[in-house]
Amino acid sequence: MSTTVPVLEILPELPAARVLNALRAAFTELAGGKATQPPQTVTLLPGGGDVIAYQAAQGDAYGVKVSPYLPQPGGRAVITAWTLLLSTRTGRPLLLCDAAALTVERTAATSALAVDEVARPGAAALAVIGSGPVARAHLRYARAVRDFTSVRMYSPSLTASAAPEDVTVAGSAEEAVAGADVVLLCTSAAQPVIDAAGLQPGTVVTSISTNAPRAHEIAPQALAAMDVYGDHRPTVTATAGEMAIAAEQGLWSAGDLRGDLPELLTGACPAPTGDRPVFFRSVGLGIEDLAVARLLLNP
Known part of the structure; x- marks a missing residue:
């Protein structure tokens, strides 16, 4: 049975206190071994450019942000970022969002x-x-x-x-x-x-x-x-x-x-x-x- 995965292209406004508390908890769990932070991985693309992947696991969720850097002939490079959230209980996707604004906030x-x-x-x-x-x-x-x-x-x-x-x-x-x-x-x-x-x-x-x-x-x-x-x-x-x-x-x-x-x-x-x-x-x-x-x- 298929389910609809929320796709957010505009980040809703989040109170600063909530974001700060979420990050405090995440870093504290990382210190206690209750969260996982692998190294960044960089994939070089044929013909130039790359994609950086930022992964992590916390609680019952796994997240990966992929950030392509795509040089353009005679113009400014294209840089985007998308974050995918997965449930580590069901393995199903929970959320896909444009991570440009998310990256600014975090x-x-x-x-x-x-x-x-x-x-x-x-x-x-x-x-x-x-x-x-x-x-x-x-x-x-x-x-x-x-x-x-x-x-x-x-x-x-x-x-x-x-x-x-x-x-x-x-x-x-x-x-x-x-x-x-x-x-x-x-x-x-x-x-x-x-x-x-x-x-x-x-x-x-x-x-x-x-x-x-x-x-x-x-x-x-x-x-x-x-x-x-x-x-x-x-x-x-x-x-x-x-x-x-x-x-x-x-x-x-x-x-x-x-x-x-x-x-x-x-x-x-x-x-x-x-x-x-x-x-x-x-x-x-x-x-x-x-x-x-x-x-x-x-x-």
Whole structure:
């Protein structure tokens, strides 16, 4: 007997608190061995391009997000993402959704969870580098975990009239970052966008991934002078561009990673020293996609 599988091409609005709670639970279960997070897999396509698969299992569900990168002759590459949710009790599909918006939400929420764990209790000044959907989602989730009283945002195209509410538009990345307690890097840049060497001790910087090979939003050599954390220890150290480059140059190693989100949430790794800037790197995980996709079954 066939059943209709829900196909969502528009993500319903999900409260930030629900998304954050779902991700906290998922990462905590991952720490306790009650969830599974395999490595990303990359399939190279004949003639160019690739498809990245992000898998995970949690509770009675398995999820996989497939994200094709399809170069186009003489034009911009096609990049899509679809998440499939399966029941691990029946083996039947539960949901198929366009994962573009889902990825924005889970990426921003993951950064916010890290900020809540590693930022100083009195952190009040926030800087956001970038102004697109990912940057605005980061701002929304950061405000859900901390009461920032000062927010500066910078991107080359951002104007005061287009800025989010209660946000000051900075004239440069350097101006946005100056004096910030937390810096959220939300760009598609393949090269550093701030000078991490000039950051004050205790300043938290978060960084995300892009499709550019070995993309990095801070210089690899900056890692040696920072307390470094990631979303998932086995994945981030193998995938993050600045970590791979720094390791190859003998400037930093995977053993220098102080902890990941499962460890931070369960107290299984040391807290930041307070003597150095803090760097949190996320590369995107199937467990994040799965946690948010499960919410879509009961939005």
